[in-house]
Every structure is written in structure tokens, then in C-alpha cells.
Amino acid sequence: MASRVSLKAKGKSSKGSKGxxxxxxxxxxxxxxxxGLRKAKVIxxxxxxxxxxxIGMNSDPKPQLSQLLSPV
Known part of the structure; x- marks a missing residue:
């Protein structure tokens, strides 16, 4: 079953836009x-x-920022 895709022009059209x-x-x-999904993706x-x-800084052992950012 093929899905139909409709293309819509952005902005104002010369043929008159729908109200x-x-x-x-x-x-x-x-x-x-x-x-909403675009905003959620950016966030x-x-x-x-x-x-x-x-979350890491509020954990129980309280690591320093340098310990969180180091790969070791």
C-alpha cells in the first residue's frame, strides 16, 4: 500500500491562500x-x-566537574 505525499508551498501563494x-x-x-516535534528535537x-x-554532579559520591568530563 503506497502512501500519498502532498507538497505544499511555503509562504504566500499568488493564487490566493486559504483563510x-x-x-x-x-x-x-x-x-x-x-x-512541537521540531522544538523537542532541538531541546x-x-x-x-x-x-x-x-545528574552526575547531584549523585551520591559528589564528583568534581573535571572528573565528570574526563574520559578515564
Missing amino acids: TEDRSYVDCMKEWTTW THYGFIPMIIL
């Missing part, structure tokens, strides 16, 4: 889901290593 009343609920949900990308460092 906000013409957009369906599904289109709005797709837009918000895409927006995860830039926040993962600082989160690991904070």
Missing part, C-alpha cells in the same frame, strides 16, 4: 505536531549532555 476558517482540525493538528539535541552532567 483560517477553511483549514480543518486535522491540518491544524498536523501543523502543531510538526512544530533534546542541546540539552542532553548538560542534563547528564547535572
Whole structure:
């Protein structure tokens, strides 16, 4: 079963754009889901290593920052 992909032009179109009343609920949900996933990807990308460092610094033996960052 092949899935259908529709390509949409970004920005204003010369043929006239749909008003906000013409957009369906599904289109709005797709837009918000895409927006949310893009933001989550950026947050995860830039926040993962600082989160690991904070968790490591709050652990029981209390290592120093240089001990957390050294590969040994």
C-alpha cells in the first residue's frame, strides 16, 4: 500500500491562500505536531549532555566537574 505525499508551498501563494476558517482540525493538528516535534528535537539535541552532567554532579559520591568530563 503506497502512501500519498502532498507538497505544499511555503509562504504566500499568488493564487490566493486559504483563510483560517477553511483549514480543518486535522491540518491544524498536523501543523502543531510538526512544530512541537521540531522544538523537542532541538531541546533534546542541546540539552542532553548538560542534563547528564547535572545528574552526575547531584549523585551520591559528589564528583568534581573535571572528573565528570574526563574520559578515564
